[in-house]
Amino acid sequence: MHTFLRNSTFLFALSVFSLGNAVEAFAQCETYFNNLVINEVMAANSSTAADEFGEFDDWVEIYNSSDEAINMNGYFLSDSRSDRTKYVFPDVTLESDDYLIIWCDNQPDQGLFHAEFALSADGEVIGLYNPDTNAVDLARFKSIPSNISMGRFPNGSGPFKILIPTFNAPNINSVDVGIVINEYQAINQTTADDQWGGFEDWIEFYNNSSQPINLGGYFLSDEFGNPTSFEFPDTVMQPGGYLIVWCDMGLIEPGLHTFFFLGGDGDDIIF
Numbered sequence: 001m002h003t004f005l006r007n008s009t010f011l012f013a014l015s016v017f018s019l020g021n022a023v024e025a026f027a028q029c030e031t032y033f034n035n036l037v038i039n040e041v042m043a044a045n046s047s048t049a050a051d052e053f054g055e056f057d058d059w060v061e062i063y064n065s066s067d068e069a070i071n072m073n074g075y076f077l078s079d080s081r082s083d084r085t086k087y088v089f090p091d092v093t094l095e096s097d098d099y100l101i102i103w104c105d106n107q108p109d110q111g112l113f114h115a116e117f118a119l120s121a122d123g124e125v126i127g128l129y130n131p132d133t134n135a136v137d138l139a140r141f142k143s144i145p146s147n148i149s150m151g152r153f154p155n156g157s158g159p160f161k162i163l164i165p166t167f168n169a170p171n172i173n174s175v176d177v178g179i180v181i182n183e184y185q186a187i188n189q190t191t192a193d194d195q196w197g198g199f200e201d202w203i204e205f206y207n208n209s210s211q212p213i214n215l216g217g218y219f220l221s222d223e224f225g226n227p228t229s230f231e232f233p234d235t236v237m238q239p240g241g242y243l244i245v246w247c248d249m250g251l252i253e254p255g256l257h258t259f260f261f262l263g264g265d266g267d268d269i270i271f
Contacts, residue, residue: 036094037156039151040166065157066096073092077089081127106118121144121146141160152171180205230245230258230259247260
């Protein structure tokens with residue numbers, strides 16, 4: 001069987017959270033039959049894991065969560081629901097509780113496990129189909145930053161979440177570790193006011209680790225193209241502590257006030 005070693009070096013990146021329908025889109029990706037699944041997807045790989053040619057390409061991880069081996073011969077993988085047969089799996093057996101990596105690099109000449117299409121970091125739908133081209137599993141994802149993956153959490157069965165990549169291994173490290181975006185309000189009229197009495201947009205952070213964390217030098221933004229819009233000053237969050245950042249264009253106000261508002265019709269928050 002041609003699978004890849006489970007030992008690899010990961011790039012630990014900052015957490016990215018998309019608001020609006022992005023979270024809904026991730027949550028919709030429940031497994032179809034709970035045995036053969038698309039387990040993890042990386043659409044922008046610059047340093048996480050290299051193929052046998054040393055190239056950092058897009059990849060899709062297939063996982064067999066059943067108790068029996070599954071021969072993948074004749075199964076298909078595609079990023080087009082109208083053309084489900086873009087990549088045909090070779091005669092390879094995926095053992096129980098094992099993983100298989102398909103490189104989506106548009107370089108089929110590089111081997112049996114290289115697909116004739118690449119993934120879009122802006123988001124798309126990846127489908128796994130049986131030999132009759134019936135859907136076995138689907139992975140729908142939105143924009144994915146470089147060296148961050150989308151994977152099922154808990155491993156093999158849960159909905160898709162943002163992960164620190166676990167190439168060819170169980171998904172055990174959702175980025176919901178340490179400092180997380182815990183709550184936000186984009187239309188605040190009466191809920192809570194800042195130190196000046198203004199009812200402004202706000203984002204709540206939570207430290208769910210067991211260690212104090214200094215946010216000095218971290219950034220916050222509502223634009224992927226401008227991730228450094230707001231830089232945190234030296235601010236220590238204790239374990240189990242909460243922190244409010246006001247998104248109110250408070251350029252001259254002291255304290256944690258960003259240079260942007262949150263969009264009441266939907267927005268992105270990048271931490």
